[in-house]
Every structure is written in structure tokens, then in C-alpha cells.
Amino acid sequence: MNNIDSDFSLVDLEKKILTLCQSHPKGLTDSILQDEMPNVNVEQRVSALNRLLSAGNLDLFKSDSQLIYKLKDPDLVSKNAICENTQEKLVYQVIGDAGNKGIWSRDIRLKCNLQMTQLNKILRNLESKKLIKAVKSVTASKKKLYMLFNLDPDISVTGGAWYSDQDFESEFVEVLNQQCYRCLVQKVEESLNLCVNQPRISLNNSFASSEEVWKIITNLKISKVTLTVTDIETILNTLIYDGKAEMKIESDPDGQEFKLYRAVKPIIDASGLEKTPCGICPVIDQCYENGAISPATCIYMKEWLES
Amino acid sequence: MVNAVGLYGKKLVEIRPIFPNRVLNLLHYCPMSDINLCVIKLARLLFGEVVEHVVSCLAQKGGAPLRDIIQRSKLSKDEVKNSLCILLQHDLIDYTLSNTNGYLYRLKIDRILLCNRYPRYIYASKFLFGDIAELIVEEILLNGQIIKNELLDQIKSRLADIVEKDNTPPDPTEVDTAFDELARNNFIIEVGGGRMLVKSEVEQVDKMTPTTNNKPSEEVSTPKKGNKRQRSEDIPSAPVSKRLHLEEGTNEINYMMIVEVIGKKYDSIAAAIMRSMLELDANPQESDIITNAVRLKEIKSHLPKEVNVTKSILEEYLTILYEDKQLNTGDPDILHIFSEIVKRTLECLVQQRFGSNFGRIFRIIVHKKSLEQKKICDMAMLPSKDAKAILYTLMVEKFIRMQEIPRSLDCVASKTFHLFSLDILDTCTVVLSRSYKAIANSIIRRDWEVNSNRQREMRLLDKSERLKTMKKSVLANTDGNVSIDETIRELEESITPIESQQLKILREKFDR
Numbered sequence: 154m155n156n157i158d159s160d161f162s163l164v165d166l167e168k169k170i171l172t173l174c175q176s177h178p179k180g181l182t183d184s185i186l187q188d189e190m191p192n193v194n195v196e197q198r199v200s201a202l203n204r205l206l207s208a209g210n211l212d213l214f215k216s217d218s219q220l221i222y223k224l225k226d227p228d229l230v231s232k233n234a235i236c237e238n239t240q241e242k243l244v245y246q247v248i249g250d251a252g253n254k255g256i257w258s259r260d261i262r263l264k265c266n267l268q269m270t271q272l273n274k275i276l277r278n279l280e281s282k283k284l285i286k287a288v289k290s291v292t293a294s295k296k297k298l299y300m301l302f303n304l305d306p307d308i309s310v311t312g313g314a315w316y317s318d319q320d321f322e323s324e325f326v327e328v329l330n331q332q333c334y335r336c337l338v339q340k341v342e343e344s345l346n347l348c349v350n351q352p353r354i355s356l357n358n359s360f361a362s363s364e365e366v367w368k369i370i371t372n373l374k375i376s377k378v379t380l381t382v383t384d385i386e387t388i389l390n391t392l393i394y395d396g397k398a399e400m401k402i403e404s405d406p407d408g409q410e411f412k413l414y415r416a417v418k419p420i421i422d423a424s425g426l427e428k429t430p431c432g433i434c435p436v437i438d439q440c441y442e443n444g445a446i447s448p449a450t451c452i453y454m455k456e457w458l459e460s
Numbered sequence: 461m462v463n464a465v466g467l468y469g470k471k472l473v474e475i476r477p478i479f480p481n482r483v484l485n486l487l488h489y490c491p492m493s494d495i496n497l498c499v500i501k502l503a504r505l506l507f508g509e510v511v512e513h514v515v516s517c518l519a520q521k522g523g524a525p526l527r528d529i530i531q532r533s534k535l536s537k538d539e540v541k542n543s544l545c546i547l548l549q550h551d552l553i554d555y556t557l558s559n560t561n562g563y564l565y566r567l568k569i570d571r572i573l574l575c576n577r578y579p580r581y582i583y584a585s586k587f588l589f590g591d592i593a594e595l596i597v598e599e600i601l602l603n604g605q606i607i608k609n610e611l612l613d614q615i616k617s618r619l620a621d622i623v624e625k626d627n628t629p630p631d632p633t634e635v636d637t638a639f640d641e642l643a644r645n646n647f648i649i650e651v652g653g654g655r656m657l658v659k660s661e662v663e664q665v666d667k668m669t670p671t672t673n674n675k676p677s678e679e680v681s682t683p684k685k686g687n688k689r690q691r692s693e694d695i696p697s698a699p700v701s702k703r704l705h706l707e708e709g710t711n712e713i714n715y716m717m718i719v720e721v722i723g724k725k726y727d728s729i730a731a732a733i734m735r736s737m738l739e740l741d742a743n744p745q746e747s748d749i750i751t752n753a754v755r756l757k758e759i760k761s762h763l764p765k766e767v768n769v770t771k772s773i774l775e776e777y778l779t780i781l782y783e784d785k786q787l788n789t790g791d792p793d794i795l796h797i798f799s800e801i802v803k804r805t806l807e808c809l810v811q812q813r814f815g816s817n818f819g820r821i822f823r824i825i826v827h828k829k830s831l832e833q834k835k836i837c838d839m840a841m842l843p844s845k846d847a848k849a850i851l852y853t854l855m856v857e858k859f860i861r862m863q864e865i866p867r868s869l870d871c872v873a874s875k876t877f878h879l880f881s882l883d884i885l886d887t888c889t890v891v892l893s894r895s896y897k898a899i900a901n902s903i904i905r906r907d908w909e910v911n912s913n914r915q916r917e918m919r920l921l922d923k924s925e926r927l928k929t930m931k932k933s934v935l936a937n938t939d940g941n942v943s944i945d946e947t948i949r950e951l952e953e954s955i956t957p958i959e960s961q962q963l964k965i966l967r968e969k970f971d972r
């Protein structure tokens with residue numbers, strides 16, 4: 154029981170020393186410790202300090218014939234504790250500077266002036282110690298980017314909601330595209346049914362804000378990842394580029410702008426040219442009367458005439 | 461609100477009709493080879509092989525005197541003259557006096573290309589003025605130009621034929637009314653002379669020496685809107701004949717296109733309102749000037765009876781049309797609506813030819829005008845490999861163009877921006893020349909089909925004749941041989957059921 158008590162008080166003591174260190178960035182002297190912890194005897198204090206020093210949490214300095222205890226830099230703690238040599242420390246530092254955007258091994262090599270084989274060894278070492286990790290970027294799938302282990306990669310690296318494991322989820326996008334279109338079509342139909350003989354009101358009601366669509370899509374629970382309104386706007390924009398929707402921007406009384414979308418039907422059905430075989434023919438430039446490729450003997454024409 | 465609507469009304473109806481020459485300016489950018497091919501094949505389609513040779517000579521040389529045409533085409537003088545007569549009568553060529561070569565005949569390329577639109581002119585006249593107007597326009601287009609009485613007689617006799625079959629009594633006054641209606645709406649215009657004039661033109665031009673100062677009017681076959689054509693003094697006076705006013709017809713086709721687009725985007729009421737405004741706007745005398753605004757009341761009273769809308773609903777529709785920034789219907793310049801329609805047509809073309817992903821990327825470039833490759837890929841929400849492949853295919857097909865902007869002096873590919881952009885004019889030119897080539901190819905194929913069909917028919921007739929004689933000789937040499945029936949059956953079986961059916965049709969055709 155006594156033992157447990159003493160253990161408990163020792164852990165407490167260590168914590169207290171660490172908090173004291175934080176409040177004295179210039180360092181703690183023995184006298185400060187004594188003043189702050191009058192109940193603790195020298196023995197207990199020394200054993201706590203020794204434990205902290207050996208764990209690498211504190212640094213010991215000597216100034217004017219007295220000892221000063223200072224808190225170690227937490228990064229340095231792990232680095233010094235685990236990095237074996239200066240080269241590893243340097244590589245670790247360079248990767249740390251790159252933040253969550255990561256850094257390409259070639260760039261690390263240039264910055265650290267190391268051989269590729271040497272660097273690869275270091276990177277492997279650091280990876281095995283779980284100090285850094287390699288992530289693949291969506292922009293260049295073959296390029297490995299390194300970043301600190303505890304960081305979440307930036308959206309430019311992961312590609313955001315549309316990527317899983319660096320693969321673009323085109324099917325997911327397609328499903329969302331269709332669902333958004335359905336929302337917009339529904340809105341148009343509702344407004345047509347509700348506002349008979351009120352063309353302008355009906356038209357204005359047939360617009361849906363991106364937020365509205367976002368809510369519907371979120372309620373449908375078709376997405377495993379959380380989608381933002383901006384994500385939905387990106388999808389709604391693809392509908393505009395599919396020629397299936399139009400957008401207008403309006404502002405509320407506070408001057409805040411919001412985007413409104415509406416499903417539209419195509420105004421041109423077909424242009425006629427692409428209905429003829431020559432309109433879509435890949436060899437039209439080599440096709441001449443009496444030539445090797447000629448309209449008279451053309452198989453595309455034959456199929457077209459027979460269909 | 462009423463004031464505001466008045467303003468919308470004004471904005472909507474300040475319309476400048478598009479004339480063929482404004483639109484066909486694109487021709488200057490199309491490859492001449494495609495245009496010439498189309499023009500030559502159109503001449504063949506409309507007037508046959510002899511005229512095709514003459515047109516081909518003219519197309520190759522740009523302009524040629526009678527002597528040259530005869531030499532190059534290896535046709536007789538009469539054939540060339542007749543061809544020129546036909547072309548003059550249809551307003552497809554003109555001629556000028558040159559210092560060295562006498563009179564040079566030149567093709568009116570843009571006018572010949574309008575022949576492609578004949579079915580649409582006919583449809584427009586039927587849509588606007590009814591079935592009899594359709595017959596009249598068809599007849600005029602068939603003749604190029606025709607004297608009024610001759611035209612009316614022909615229509616009446618055609619009507620009588622139709623009526624005979626249907627057993628409903630003919631009403632000749634309807635023809636006159638339809639004719640007057642077409643004339644009142646500037647669809648038909650007068651050209652002096654008629655066929656007499658055309659013949660005399662060719663003969664006179666042929667006779668004249670280059671030194672003669674009696675230059676025939678250059679306007680000789682170009683109708684002036686609403687005015688009588690100028691005549692040169694030395695051409696004998698001839699009865700006034702009628703020709704279709706193609707500018708007016710083209711305007712109508714264009715207006716119908718706008719109305720159709722509005723109908724598709726909104727509803728039939730919006731389309732009817734647009735139609736009324738365009739009709740009220742049209743100035744039959746001088747259609748190329750900006751017309752005045754129309755009153756709300758006028759629009760309302762001009763609407764067809766089946767469109768029963770109150771004033772307030774009409775106002776709402778006008779506001780909708782005025783506020784439409786996508787189609788530019790609120791813009792006073794009608795060309796802006798057309799540029800939108802052109803863009804949508806190109807988008808539709810790309811989508812239907814290559815697929816929806818191509819359509820998406822093409823639309824992004826149409827919307828944004830010029831954009832970097834990465835940005836396009838991001839906006840299209842397509843796998844970047846696919847998006848890149850689409851961009852490069854569109855570039856190879858000349859729908860879009862690419863510009864490389866290096867970021868470093870050594871122009872490394874990885875550090876180069878690829879900027880994709882679109883020039884609507886360029887893309888239209890590409891599509892237009894493809895259309896002309898497609899038309900020419902279709903005509904070539906059509907002729908080939910007709911020829912080979914004829915050859916097939918001739919071979920079939922030959923075969924059947926041969927079989928007949930063989931049968932006869934077998935029967936004549938009969939000497940009690942029992943196998944004779946079998947031989948005859950074998951001979952009969954050598955004609956397949958399909959062939960015998962074709963023979964039957966052919967015989968019926970010959971009997972007629």
C-alpha cells in the first residue's frame with residue numbers, strides 16, 4: 154500500500170515538475186523547486202528529476218555553479234530519442250517543414266544533399282519508426298509524398314471527397330450527379346404543379362439553392378464521406394456543363410450571395426450533321442470521289458442506307 | 461410595371477434580321493475545295509450532268525468567259541449556253557465585263573449554297589401561309605423565276621389534279637389569295653424579264669465585244685428588296701416574272717428557330733408571344749432597319765386565338781424573356797440570341813458525335829473561353845486520364861485549340877501550362893466545311909446508287925429476255941423428250957423470287 158502511495162506521489166511529483174518547467178521557460182533551479190514544493194524531501198525530488206532526465210523530458214544545464222533544469226523541445230525529444238544520426242534528423246526536419254502537403258523524395262534529396270540510396274535507407278528507417286509516412290498524391294499517382302506520421306494529408310494531396318486511395322471515384326460522382334439532377338427536376342415539376350398560370354412565380358420557384366440540394370443529398374445518406382455545400386456545388390456545376398441545368402446568382406437582403414440551380418431541357422435536339430455517316434466519319438479528309446476511300450464504295454454509307 | 465414592360469417590349473423587338481450575307485461570311489474561312497465540291501454536286505443534283513460540267517469549270521477558274529467554258533468542258537456551244545441560261549434563270553451566276561476576256565461568268569457561291577435550304581423555305585411557307593402557298597413556293601423554286609400568270613395556271617392545274625383524286629371541288633381564288641399573301645409578306649418579289657430576258661442576256665453578252673460600253677446591269681439577277689430590278693437599255697422589255705425572296709425566307713427560317721428554342725425552353729405560350737413580337741417587328745418594306753417597339757396591347761391582340769392569356773400573365777412572360785441571360789432574349793441585338801443558338805448547336809453536335817463526357821468538357825471551354833488543362837479536369841469531375849484524352853481528341857478534331865505556355869526557359873513539358881481555348885468562328889468553319897463535304901458525298905452516293913440500280917435493272921431485264929428466248933428454243937426443239945419440263949423448270953428457277961418481284965415492278969414502270 155505504502156509502495157503504491159509512494160509510486161503515485163512520484164508520478165504526481167514528476168508532473169508537477171514538468172508544469173513548473175513550463176511556467177519557467179528560463180529553467181528551474183534547485184532553490185525554486187525547493188520553494189515551490191516545500192513538503193517534498195530532497196531524496197524524492199532527486200529521484201523524480203533523475204527519472205525525468207533519463208526519460209529525456211528534461212535537459213540539465215549548468216550556470217554559475219548551479220544546476221538548471223529545462224523542458225526539452227517535444228519534437229527534439231522524439232527526434233533525439235529515436236533518430237540515430239544527424240542525417241536522419243535533417244531528413245526528419247525537412248519533411249516536418251513540408252507540413253501536410255508532403256514532400257517528394259527527390260526534393261528531400263536536393264535539400265539534404267544526400268545520395269538516393271542513403272536517403273531511401275533513412276526514409277525506410279523513419280517509416281519503420283512511425284515518425285513519417287508516405288502518401289500517394291492524386292495529381293501524380295506514381296509520386297510518393299512524405300509527411301510526418303501524425304499529420305492528415307492536405308486536400309490537394311488526397312483530392313477530397315472524390316478520391317479514395319488516390320483513385321477518382323467516378324461512379325460516386327456519377328451517382329451524385331444523377332441524384333442532384335433528380336432533385337432539380339423534382340423541384341421544377343413541383344413548381345409547375347403548384348403555380349399554374351403564374352409563369353414568373355413558377356419559374357422562380359423552380360430554382361433550388363445549392364444548400365437545399367445539399368440537404369436532400371445528405372438526407373439520402375448515399376455518401377459515406379461527409380459532403381459540404383461546396384462539394385454539392387461542384388457536382389451541380391457538372392450538371393450545367395452537361396447542359397442539364399442553369400444557374401443564377403442572387404443575393405439576400407444582407408448582401409450575401411447564393412447560387413440557385415434549375416433543371417433545363419436541351420433547346421437543340423440534334424444538329425443533323427452527326428446523323429449522317431460523313432458527319433462523324435474519321436476518314437473524311439481522305440475520302441474523295443474515285444479515291445481509295447470514296448463515297449460510292451463507303452461501307453459506312455452502306456450500313457446507314459440499309460439501317 | 462406597364463412602363464417597364466414597355467421597355468422590355470422595346471428591347472425585345474428591336475431586331476435586326478439576319479441576312480444571308482451576314483451569316484455566310486463564314487464562307488471566307490472555309491476551305492474552297494469543300495465548298496466547290498458541294499456547289500458542283502448541288503448543280504448536278506438540281507440540273508443534271510451538263511450543268512455540273514459548266515459549274516465545275518466556273519468553280520475551278522473563279523470566273524470564265526464563254527469561250528473558255530466551251531473549251532474546258534468539251535461541251536457544245538449550245539449546251540454551255542443553255543446551262544448558263546438555266547443558271548442565270550435561277551440566279552446562280554452573274555457576269556462582268558473584263559478588259560481582256562470579254563464577259564466573265566462567275567458563280568454566286570453563297571446563293572448556290574442556299575439551294576440546300578429549299579426544303580426549309582418550302583416548309584416555312586407551308587407553316588406560315590398554308591398548303592397552297594407551299595405549292596406556289598415549290599413551283600417558283602423549280603423554275604427559278606416565273607411569270608405570274610404562268611405560275612398561277614400551273615398551280616391551279618396541279619390543284620385540279622390533286623382534287624380529282626380527293627373529290628373535293630377546287631377553289632381557284634385560294635391560289636390568288638395565297639399568292640397575294642406571299643407577295644404582301646415579301647416572300648415573292650418581282651424581277652423584270654422572265655425567261656425571255658435570260659435568253660436574251662446570254663445571247664447579247666455573247667455577241668458583245670469587250671470594247672462595247674453597253675455594260676449589262678450587274679444587278680441583273682440580284683433582286684433588290686421590294687424594288688423592281690434595274691434593266692439595261694438594250695435588253696428587250698419582257699413580262700415581269702416572280703422570284704422567291706430568299707432573304708425574307710431566311711429571316712423566316714431564323715425566326716422559326718428562335719420561336720422553337722423559346723418553346724423548348726419555356727412553353728408554347730412563351731413561344732407564341734415571341735412569334736407575335738417577331739411578326740410585329742417585321743417590316744415588309746425595309747427589313748434591314750431597326751424597327752420600333754411594339755406595345756403590350758399590340759402583342760396581346762396579335763396573339764393567336766388559342767393563346768388566351770391575361771394582360772398580367774403576358775407581362776410576366778415578357779419579364780421572363782427580358783430577364784433570360786442564358787439565351788440573351790432581352791438583348792436588342794438579335795445576333796446575340798443566334799450566337800447562343802450556335803453555341804448550343806455546337807455543344808449538341810460534340811455531345812452526339814463523341815458522347816456526354818466530351819459534351820461536358822466542350823461546354824466547360826465554351827463557358828470559360830480559355831482554361832488550363834488541370835482546371836478543366838477538376839471542373840469536369842472526370843478521371844484526369846479520361847479528361848486529358850478528351851481534350852486532345854477535341855483538339856485533333858479542331859473543335860478547340862491548345863496553347864503551350866512554358867514556365868521555364870527550357871520549356872520542359874512538366875512545367876508547361878496547356879491552355880485550351882475555343883474560337884467559335886473557327887469551330888463553326890470546321891463544322892460548316894464538314895457539312896458541305898457531307899452534302900457533296902451524299903449526292904455522289906445517291907448518283908452511284910441510282911446508276912448501279914439502273915445497271916442492276918438492265919441486267920435483270922437482259923436475263924429475263926435471255927431466259928425467254930432459251931425457253932422458246934427449248935420448246936421449239938421439243939421432240940417428245942420427257943426431260944423438257946425439267947429443263948424449263950430449271951430455267952424458271954434461275955430467277956429468284958426477289959428478282960421476279962423486281963421484274964414485276966419494272967414491267968409496271970415500263971407499262972406506265
Ligand code: SF4
Pocket residue numbers: 430431432434435436437440441446447448449451452453454901
Ligand atoms: S462517304 Fe464514307 S468514307 Fe467518305 S466521308 Fe462519308 S462516311 Fe466517311
